[in-house]
Amino acid sequence: MNEKKKKTPKERREERERQKEGKRRREEEARICQRLTEPLRRFGYTIPAGSIPADLKEQAPNNSYGAPLYYEDIEFTCQDCGSEEIWTAEQQKWYYEIAKGPIQATAIRCRDCRRKEQERKEQSQLPKGYSKKTQ
Ligand SMILES: [Zn+2]
Known part of the structure; x- marks a missing residue:
């Protein structure tokens, strides 16, 4: 059965x-x-399909000129290593609305080069004769 x-x-x-x-x-x-x-x-x-509406009141204070109303994936070339990168709509929303990045700013480096740049900056902020510990 x-x-x-x-x-x-x-x-x-x-x-x-x-x-x-x-x-x-x-x-x-x-x-x-x-x-x-x-x-x-x-x-x-x-709003183009696939883009994310911006929450303007969450963006860092700006004179509203050029403030994005929505975020779309942006293609760019890393200025350091030349690799083709995509700055996704989600990353932009995070950058402008959570990290409060300046509205005029845009991605110019890939993740790896951004990290190297960050390390270089940290290194240069140390007094002369000192170096950042490597673990
Ligand atoms: Zn790069």
């Missing part, structure tokens, strides 16, 4: 609840996205 296992009423109820919960969450996300982009649409801006 290969009887198909029937779902109990309880399991059916739980499954319905899960579906409702998923639907509710998707609607909530759509509402948030709508709220973030609505002010921009009102001013006639459109």
Whole structure:
């Protein structure tokens, strides 16, 4: 006998609840996205697909000239090693809104070169005759 296992009423109820919960969450996300982009649409801006709306009040204080309204992946060439890099929309949002990077700033170095540059700077801040310990 290969009887198909029937779902109990309880399991059916739980499954319905899960579906409702998923639907509710998707609607909530759509509402948030709508709220973030609505002010921009009102001013006639459109947000390219795949980009992230900017939260202008989280950006570092600026005269708002040239402040990005949204973030899109940016391709750039590392100025130190010449490698082709992508500064992703998520990284930009983090940089401008969490790290409060200046709005005029943009990525010019790849991750490796940024780290080397950082080390060089730290090194140069030490008094003459001293060097940073290497572990
Ligand atoms: Zn590089």
